[in-house]
Amino acid sequence: MLQFYPQIRAVHVTAVIASGMIFLVRGIAVQARAAWPLAAPVRYVSYLVDTVLLAAGVTLVVVLPGAMFANGWLEVKLILVAAYIVIGTFALKRAHTMRRKLLFFIAALCTYAIIITIAWTHSPLGPLIWLLH
Ligand code: HEM
Secondary structure (H helix, E strand, O other), rough: OOOHHHHHHHHHHHHHHHHHHHHHHHHHHOOOOHHHHHHHHHHHHHHHHHHHHHHHHHHHHHHHHHHHHOOOHHHHHHHHHHHHHHHHHHHHHHOOOOOOOHHHHHHHHHHHHHHHHHHHHHOOOOHHHHHOO
């Protein structure tokens, strides 16, 4: 399976970009008080992209050597992915005021950016690694 690593990684990264863009557009539309971001077809497309993202991520974990995850960056990344999902639901739906939705939206985008820097650097410190060096 390792011979397919570049392709699996490309699928993962493409889904990461698509998922981030979908969340960004939905979050902005929620702030503009549009109703469509929560409509069923939009939710289903979002679930589909996130399922591809997750499946490719799990496949990468399976095919890559365990030593690549020795410093714990993947654990930290997965904790932040879980946090991002919860924060994202508050940004799009569960928060009761527009101001809270906006704050959760900003927090979700920051969390997403930290997840990407952790994946790039392979460090559990994420963006902090650039401050400490
Ligand atoms: C919000 C969710 C996620 C984001 C934003 C994200 C982001 C990324 C990015 C940008 C990369 C490419 C890093 C590079 O250029 O070297 C990557 C790689 C990777 N991701 Fe994710 N990911 C997410 C979810 C997951 C999940 C759920 C898993 C595992 C279950 C996972 C496992 C991996 C692995 C193993 C790599 C390979 C690193 C490498 O090839 O160097 N990711 N991720």
